[in-house]
Amino acid sequence: MAEHDITLTVNGNEQELTVESRTLLVHALRDELGYTGPNVGCESSMCGACTVHVDGKAVKSCTMLAVQADGTDVTTVEGLDQDGEFHPIQEAFQEEHGLQCGYCTPGMMMTAVDFLDDHDDPGREEIREALEGNLCRCTGYQNIVNAVETASNKMGGSGAAAGGDD
Amino acid sequence: MSIETEDPSEIDPAEILGSAIERREDPALITGDAEYTDDIQIPRMTHMAVKRSQHAHARIEDVDTSEAEAMDGVVDVFTAEDIDVPGSLPVGWLLETLEQVDHPILAGEKVRYQGDGVAIVVAEDRYTAQDALDAIDVEYERLDAVTDPSDALNGGPEIHDDAADNVAFEWEIGNADETEEAFEEAAHTVDLEVENQLLIPNAMEPRAAVADYNPSDNQIDLAMTTQNPHVHRLLMAGVIDHPENKLSIRAPDVGGGFGSKIHHYADEALTAWAAKQVERPVKWVATRSETYQTDALGRGHETHGQVAMDEDGNITGLKVDTKANLGAYLSTFAPSIPTYLYGTLLSGQYEIPAIHCEVTGAFTNVPPVDAYRGAGRPEASYIVERLVKHAAEHMDMDPAEFRRQNFVPGDAFPYETPVAMVYDSGDYEKTLDRALEMLDYEEFRERQEAAREEGRYLGVGFSAYIEACGIAPSELVGQLGAQAGLWESSLVRFQPSGTVTAYLGTSGHGQGHDTTYSQILASELGLDIEDIDIVEGDTDEIPQGMGTYGSRSAAVGGSALVQSARKVVEKAKKIAAHQLEASEDDIEFEDGEFRVAGAPDRSMHIQDVAGAAYLAHDMPDDVEPGLEASSFYDPENFVFPFGMHAAIVEVDPDTGEIDFETYVAVDDVGNQINPKIVEGQIHGGVAQGVGQALYEGAEYDENGQLLTGSMQDYTVPKAMHVPEMETDSTVTESPHNPLGVKGVGEAGTIAAPQAIVNAVVDALEPFGVENIEMPLKEERVWRAIHENGGDA
Numbered sequence: 001m002a003e004h005d006i007t008l009t010v011n012g013n014e015q016e017l018t019v020e021s022r023t024l025l026v027h028a029l030r031d032e033l034g035y036t037g038p039n040v041g042c043e044s045s046m047c048g049a050c051t052v053h054v055d056g057k058a059v060k061s062c063t064m065l066a067v068q069a070d071g072t073d074v075t076t077v078e079g080l081d082q083d084g085e086f087h088p089i090q091e092a093f094q095e096e097h098g099l100q101c102g103y104c105t106p107g108m109m110m111t112a113v114d115f116l117d118d119h120d121d122p123g124r125e126e127i128r129e130a131l132e133g134n135l136c137r138c139t140g141y142q143n144i145v146n147a148v149e150t151a152s153n154k155m156g157g158s159g160a161a162a163g164g165d166d
Numbered sequence: 167m168s169i170e171t172e173d174p175s176e177i178d179p180a181e182i183l184g185s186a187i188e189r190r191e192d193p194a195l196i197t198g199d200a201e202y203t204d205d206i207q208i209p210r211m212t213h214m215a216v217k218r219s220q221h222a223h224a225r226i227e228d229v230d231t232s233e234a235e236a237m238d239g240v241v242d243v244f245t246a247e248d249i250d251v252p253g254s255l256p257v258g259w260l261l262e263t264l265e266q267v268d269h270p271i272l273a274g275e276k277v278r279y280q281g282d283g284v285a286i287v288v289a290e291d292r293y294t295a296q297d298a299l300d301a302i303d304v305e306y307e308r309l310d311a312v313t314d315p316s317d318a319l320n321g322g323p324e325i326h327d328d329a330a331d332n333v334a335f336e337w338e339i340g341n342a343d344e345t346e347e348a349f350e351e352a353a354h355t356v357d358l359e360v361e362n363q364l365l366i367p368n369a370m371e372p373r374a375a376v377a378d379y380n381p382s383d384n385q386i387d388l389a390m391t392t393q394n395p396h397v398h399r400l401l402m403a404g405v406i407d408h409p410e411n412k413l414s415i416r417a418p419d420v421g422g423g424f425g426s427k428i429h430h431y432a433d434e435a436l437t438a439w440a441a442k443q444v445e446r447p448v449k450w451v452a453t454r455s456e457t458y459q460t461d462a463l464g465r466g467h468e469t470h471g472q473v474a475m476d477e478d479g480n481i482t483g484l485k486v487d488t489k490a491n492l493g494a495y496l497s498t499f500a501p502s503i504p505t506y507l508y509g510t511l512l513s514g515q516y517e518i519p520a521i522h523c524e525v526t527g528a529f530t531n532v533p534p535v536d537a538y539r540g541a542g543r544p545e546a547s548y549i550v551e552r553l554v555k556h557a558a559e560h561m562d563m564d565p566a567e568f569r570r571q572n573f574v575p576g577d578a579f580p581y582e583t584p585v586a587m588v589y590d591s592g593d594y595e596k597t598l599d600r601a602l603e604m605l606d607y608e609e610f611r612e613r614q615e616a617a618r619e620e621g622r623y624l625g626v627g628f629s630a631y632i633e634a635c636g637i638a639p640s641e642l643v644g645q646l647g648a649q650a651g652l653w654e655s656s657l658v659r660f661q662p663s664g665t666v667t668a669y670l671g672t673s674g675h676g677q678g679h680d681t682t683y684s685q686i687l688a689s690e691l692g693l694d695i696e697d698i699d700i701v702e703g704d705t706d707e708i709p710q711g712m713g714t715y716g717s718r719s720a721a722v723g724g725s726a727l728v729q730s731a732r733k734v735v736e737k738a739k740k741i742a743a744h745q746l747e748a749s750e751d752d753i754e755f756e757d758g759e760f761r762v763a764g765a766p767d768r769s770m771h772i773q774d775v776a777g778a779a780y781l782a783h784d785m786p787d788d789v790e791p792g793l794e795a796s797s798f799y800d801p802e803n804f805v806f807p808f809g810m811h812a813a814i815v816e817v818d819p820d821t822g823e824i825d826f827e828t829y830v831a832v833d834d835v836g837n838q839i840n841p842k843i844v845e846g847q848i849h850g851g852v853a854q855g856v857g858q859a860l861y862e863g864a865e866y867d868e869n870g871q872l873l874t875g876s877m878q879d880y881t882v883p884k885a886m887h888v889p890e891m892e893t894d895s896t897v898t899e900s901p902h903n904p905l906g907v908k909g910v911g912e913a914g915t916i917a918a919p920q921a922i923v924n925a926v927v928d929a930l931e932p933f934g935v936e937n938i939e940m941p942l943k944e945e946r947v948w949r950a951i952h953e954n955g956g957d958a
Contacts, residue, residue, distance in 0.1 A: 022293065031292075036205035037198020039421070041370050042454040046877035049370060078198040086196070094192040095171050097842045100850060101676030102195030103202065103370040103421030128885040135877070137370050137422050138676050140853030140914075141885040143846060146168060 006070035010035060011079030019066040025059075026050040028066035029076060037077035037106045041135070048134030051107035052076045058114035060107075060133070077106035080113070088154035089113050089147070098147030100138035108134045112148045116155055124149070169842045174695050180757055183689035186842035189681045190695070200419040203374035203391050208447040211376070212241050214440055215295035215450070216433060217285040217302045218459060219277035222313070222531040222870020223323065224306035226275060229285055234301040239294035241444050243302070245285045246274030251407040251439065255430055255495070258401070259502040260647045263336050265329040267529070269495040271405065271432035271439075277306070278325055278494035279533050280870055281459030283432050288444050292451070311870035315489040315528035316468055325494065325529045334492045334527035335501060339509040340585050345522035348483025352474035356560045358553055361939050362467040362545045364491065364864040365857075366874070367538050368882050371421025372452040373461065375434040377441035384412050386441065390434050392417045392703070393427045393673055394713020397650065399705050401430045401498070406439045413438070417703030420675035424854070425537035426461045427675065428715045429498040433460070458875045463864055464538020466491030467504065471549045479561040481516055481572050486523040486549060490535075497534035501527065506646050507542030507634070507716075513583035514550040515594045515630045515808060516572040521584045531870040537715060539854055539915040540633070547631045551920035555627070555927065556936065565924070566602060569630050570595060587634060589806045594630060596896045597832040601628075601810040604830045604892055610814060618932060618958070623819055624827070625929025629811045629921035635909035636721030636805040636900075651800070654718070655710045656726040658687070658734050659794035662780035664773025665697045668730070671711015672723035673703040677847070677911065679719060682839045686724055686905065690731035691772055692758025709796060717807070717909030720839060725903040726799035733795035738775040741793075744786035745770055745778055805900040807908035809833035811852070811917035813889075813925040819933070819956070822948030824860065824926060826889035831917065834896045836908035841895075844910050848893050851914020857883045858915075859922035863941050932958035 001020045008015050010033060017032050024043075029035040029052070038061050041049035045063040052061045053075040080087040089109045092098065099105040108131065115122070115130040122130070127148045128141065136144060174187040194200045231243040255269040273282045285302050289295035312322035318332040325332055349355060375390040386408060392398050395415040403410040420427060433450055441448040452460070467488050474483035490504035509523040558568035573594040574581045581589040605626065614624045637643070640651035657669040668687055672679060684698045691698075701707050714723075735755055742760035743750040752763045760775065762768040770778075775793065778784070782791035814827040831848050838844045861881035865873040874880035881887075899906030919940060926942055927935055934954040938946055 020293070027292075030205070031207070034207075035198070036201070039202065039371065040204065040451075041372070042877050044454065044876060044878070047370065047454075047882075076198060077196070081197060090196045093196050094188050097171060097189065097846045099192060099195055100678070100846060101370065101422040102191075102200055102419065105195055106198055109196065124890070125886070131885040135370065135882050135884060137368055137424070137854070137882065138850045139846060140849030140851075140891065141888050142849045142891055143168075145885065 004067045006067055008069055009073045011075055021067060023066045024062055025064040025066045025069050026061035029061060035076045035078055039103050039106060041103065046135070048107040048111060049104050051110040051134065053110055053114060058111045077109060080109065089151040092147040092151035092154060096143045096147040096150055098139065098144045104134060104136045108136060108144060112151065116148070116152055122152060169845050171842050179688045179692050179694060182685050182695060184838060185685065186840055187681065187685065189678045190684060191678060191680045202371055202419050202421055203376055203389050204451045206376045206389055206418065208376065208378055211447040211449055212288045212290060212444060213292040213295045214437055214448050215287050215299050216283045217287065217299045217304070219273065219280060219282045219284055221277060221306055221308055222280045223309040223311040223325065224277050225309065226273060226277060226284065227305040227307055230303040231285060234287060234298040237294070237298050237301060239290040240298050241288040241290065243285060243287050243298070244440065244443065246270060246272040252405060255405060255432060256401055257496045257501065258498045258649045260649060261335045261337055261501050261505060264501055265334055267326040267328055267495060271435050279531050280872055281533060282494065286436055286440060288440050288448060311531040313530050313532050313866040313870050315466065315491040315530060318528045318530045319489060319526060325531065329529055332529040334496065334529050336526050337505045338522065338524045340522040341520060342522045344520040345483050345485055348520040349474045349485065352482060353477040354475040354560060355472060356553065356557050357470065357472040358556050358937060359470050360549060360552055360937065362465045362469065362548055363940055364466040364532065364535065365464040365538055365862050366458055366864050366880055367424045367426035367461050367464060369422035369424055369426055372454060372457045373427065373431065373433065374451040375437040376447065376449045377438040378447040379441040379445060381445055386413045386438050388414065388438050389416045389418050391420050391427050393423045393675055393715055395673055395703055395705050396671060396711045397713050398430060402435050402438060405435045414706045417673050423675045424539040425464065425541055425715060428713065429462050429536050431460065454877065455875060458880065459872060460533055462497045462534050462536035463493060463532060464535065465545060466535045467545050469549050471553045473553045473557045475557060475561065479563050479568055479571060481518050483520040484512060484518050486512055488525045490525055490527045491530050491532065492527045493530060493532045493534040495534045497536035500534060500536045502648065503537055503542045508546050510585045510587050511543050511546035511632060511634060512550060512585055514547065515574060515632050517574045518584065523585065532866060539851065540912045541716070543633045543912065544916045544919065547629065547916050548920045551629050552923065555924045565628055566598060566607065569628065570598060588803060590803055590900045590902050591898050592806060592808050593896065593898050594808060597808065597810040597834055598630065600832045600894055600896065601812050601830050604894065605812055605814065605828060623817045623929040623932070625815055625817065625925045625927065627813050627921045627924025627928055629917045629924065631811065631917040632806055632808045633912060633916050634804040634806055635717035635912065636801055637716035637718045638804055639802060640800050650712065652712055653798045653800040654712055654722040654726040655796065655798045656723070656730045657709055657794065657796040658730040660734065660776035662777055664776050665699070666691065666693065667699045667701060668727060669701045669708040670723050670727060671708055672714045672719040673711070674714055674719065677714065677719060678840065678843045682720065682843060683724065683727055685839050686727050687731055690728060691735070692756070717911040720905065720907045721805045721903050721909050722799060722801050724905050724907060725801065726797055728904045729797040729799050730795045733797060734793060737789065737795065738772050738793060740786050740789050741779050742770045742775050745784065801902060803902045805836065805902060805908040807833065807835045807910065807913055809913060809917060811921040813921045815922065815925040815929055817926055817929040817947060819951050822944035822951065824942060824947065829889040829891045831891055831893045831914065832895065833913050834898050835910040835913060836900045837897060837906040839907065845893055847910040848914045849891055851912060852891055852918045853883055853888045854915045855918020856888055856922065859919040859940055859942060861887065861941050
């Protein structure tokens, strides 16, 4: 199996590593570099638990080879909080009880952050559609949708307060 | 009505029980700091993979591992021949007629479902382990397979030598003669045949295990995805013939379970056994395909139900005949699910004088079937509520009023059903009335009428569910066949500085126990929540435990916690009395403070008492130093949450598409420790019920090949599949435990499917549709409409 020397900048830290051609980005992050925030739920891009940002865009790291990510900036859930302060999406997930077992949560939040970067004031249906690539078996999604709405407000969106199910 | 969370630091300990505080476990889970089993790395760790049968039923003729063994990076390969321990998975619940069959951790002679393990590879890394599986050559002689319980029972291929006609057991409950009589005397009878399809649990975290063996002291440390580490330890000690006190099992963070992580599977035992063989740490992580092939399935019933009524629509009898699919082997608690957790709930919320239920358990060539969220109770509630809908229609009565008329009246509790349960407390009209109000029911019926005239088909469906949870009184379940007591244990320990650690035998995996148990303890001891630490899921730290399932953690675990906390207060009171130079009888305890009655300035905080107890310089006679207490709490009865769920849907007759207009859930789970967590449990439960009603179902072809073997083919509901839910609750305390709590973990899953199916059938009433089998996929709905010509 051919090996490749690659460079990844993960959460701002430049890391050099050697990977096989077939090594998945998620396994490079988890097993080689110790970023265990992205979780493996299906290895088929269906569940989204492994979602990270590659050059600022949400990507399912189980369906990208590590070698394809050579030279990119990768952000995992570990890189969301800044200087000990939670990112608004993290605050919102806690406030709205947007998680239970937490396994899908890192991927769910990374998808939501990418979505909110491009959408100022999304409606609930729009949020539900945006999360279609991220499965959650615990929450029934309602409080996740609330959390994304709340995060949108915190991030300066003009949307109404969360709890639109009232 | 979304519940707002509160910041725990702003809440007085006296108010904390019942507050919707934010969860304490969240910071680790939202930062990536959580530790799931696959996150664990140990130096020199190897990776295990399991060679699984591609056939559902076949004799094994030869297993050639030589090529795999010769591969670079392969540490060792093992087959059934190498297993030098008992290696047969036990059954934890026996029935009188049960055929116990051998369930080897690696199949040697025969495979009985697609996914049955044949060999294991231990390799230096996970990719090599997978590669080596392909190099193992297994020769099979294929046999006919059967996946449907009725087919299996009616001349299907023999799956086990010991189980003639594939009968695993025959079981009945209730009074056959009285029920027969009720039907003979009935003014009206209705009947319905329904299927409750096989479901794949789909916890987001696949099962996994990491074992580390230390030969110098014969110690195995096993981290694994478990809902009940102590139960797994007890069972596994026998399976791999290892002393129980040299096997430590720890549940790291666990990514959902829904029942699928209760059972003792082969893989985790193989991981522990393999670590002992290779004397290196071994990690096994299921791929999603493996979870689809091997996680214990849920449901799998084919049922004929009949209702007898008098001329006024009062239910006088209920007869149920069920064929239950048990899969290829008996999973850990499998025999109890379609029997004692099913037949005993067939009275629903209704006063039914005579009930009789017969269940035949069938072996088939699908993976073992066991508890999945609700476990038996969804199947019971489904047949009862589908029959009730059908009966109301037959009587031309409003389905809500038909239910009201047949409810167990509010003043009849405790209420003994004809199927061996004594309901603790209930007030069924209250949840019905609230649901009707939230639906704006009368207005809906007018809208429905008007819509039909425009060729639009709206329907409302009700589900008046009951469940038995808080499993369970040990003596009772012992009489019914359980091979375990179902108490729960706790230990509450003050440290000398006044902080507290509580150890519980339950094992949360997303339910927020850290938060709710802290709330209970803060309230009992009058402490700030920050001074409390909760420990679960580790056989090394927690003395004993039975685990988390059956919505038991609050009712049984919470009660065990209260019991220990009260013992601690009792001891602390003796010490405080001594220190305050007062009689124990004069000491009052409130908000953490021991006070001398009538002399409020003479007081001592329980945290200072803890300090004094460990200092032990000045203790009362006959009181030992230290401040801790443990207890085993054995519930005196099940607890019986109930509620009314209702859905309003619109069905497009041209496409069979179903749209939700409203989903209403009114639940009564007794006192609520944290209403936000209760709401979350209802939401999640309903989503799984929506999944069963509309999308999910394990399907196999005639050879027993799984057709829904990936998330592509088996629809786990996505965000846009789940309706917005309107939730509310009433509170009817359980008299059976100190917290007055019932249970909430399974309520939504039990309640939702029949609310939705009833709504769709109601919508399609003009087309003469009486039943559609779940999942209500568009094609099925369309066919049901067009079966009768498609004319409204």
